Amino acid sequence: MFRLALLSIAAVNAQVDSEPVDAQVESVDTPAARLLGRKQRVTANLCGGDRCKGFKGKATATQRGDGSIKWEIRVNRVNVKKLGFTEDENLIDQCMRNGFLWHVHQTRVPADGDCGKTGGHYDPTFECGPASNNTPEECEEENDGRLKGEDYKTRCTTETPEDCEYGDQSGKFDVIPAKRTRGRKNRIRAEEPEEQELSISDLKDKSLVLHCKLDDGGAPRVVCADFK
Numbered sequence: 001m002f003r004l005a006l007l008s009i010a011a012v013n014a015q016v017d018s019e020p021v022d023a024q025v026e027s028v029d030t031p032a033a034r035l036l037g038r039k040q041r042v043t044a045n046l047c048g049g050d051r052c053k054g055f056k057g058k059a060t061a062t063q064r065g066d067g068s069i070k071w072e073i074r075v076n077r078v079n080v081k082k083l084g085f086t087e088d089e090n091l092i093d094q095c096m097r098n099g100f101l102w103h104v105h106q107t108r109v110p111a112d113g114d115c116g117k118t119g120g121h122y123d124p125t126f127e128c129g130p131a132s133n134n135t136p137e138e139c140e141e142e143n144d145g146r147l148k149g150e151d152y153k154t155r156c157t158t159e160t161p162e163d164c165e166y167g168d169q170s171g172k173f174d175v176i177p178a179k180r181t182r183g184r185k186n187r188i189r190a191e192e193p194e195e196q197e198l199s200i201s202d203l204k205d206k207s208l209v210l211h212c213k214l215d216d217g218g219a220p221r222v223v224c225a226d227f228k
Contacts, residue, residue, distance in 0.1 A: 072189050
C-alpha cells in the first residue's frame with residue numbers, strides 16, 4: 001500500500017517551463033543496503049519558467065533493498081504566472097487553487113524542451129486511463145473490450161492506488177500543492193503500492209511531467225525533467 005505525508009503546504013504563485021533538467025542516479029551504500037541489497041535513487045531537478053522563476057523543486061525516487069520505492073517531492077518556489085502557459089488570470093487562479101498533477105511519462109524530454117512531446121503515462125499493465133501511452137486499440141484488446149479511459153477515475157483513487165497506471169503518481173498520491181506559505185517549503189512523501197512492480201530501472205529512460213490541474217479537467221504540461 002502507499003503512505004502519503006504532506007508535511008507542509010505553502011502559498012505562492014506559479015509559472016511554466018518546458019525545459020528538461022538532468023536527473024541523477026545514485027547508489028547508496030549503507031550497512032542495511034548491503035544486507036538487503038543496494039539502494040538506488042533517481043533525482044529530477046524541476047525548473048519551470050525563465051531561470052526557474054515559475055517553479056523550482058526536486059523529485060526523488062528511492063528504491064530500497066526490499067524493492068519498495070519511496071517518493072519525496074520538495075517544492076522551493078511556485079509562481080504560476082511565470083510558468084507562461086497562459087495569460088488568463090482565471091486559469092492561473094485555478095492552477096494555484098487545484099495544484100499540479102504529476103506523472104511519469106513514457107519518453108524523455110526532447111532537445112527542444114517541449115514537455116508536450118514526452119508521450120503519455122507509463123502504463124505497462126494496461127490500466128488505460130485517458131492519458132495512457134497505450135493506444136485505444138491496445139487498451140481494448142488487453143482489457144476485454146473496455147475502452148481507453150472507461151471508468152478509470154472511479155478505479156484509480158488514492159484509496160486504490162494499485163488500480164492506477166504505474167505513471168499516474170497524482171492519481172495514487174494526490175496533487176502537488178501550488179500554494180505555499182512565505183518562507184516555508186512544500187514537501188510530499190509517498191510510497192508506491194506493493195502490488196505494483198515499478199523499479200528505478202523503469203524510470204531511467206522516462207520523464208517526470210507536472211501539469212496544472214484546471215476546473216474543466218484540462219491539464220496543460222508546465223514543467224518536465226528527464227530521469228537518467
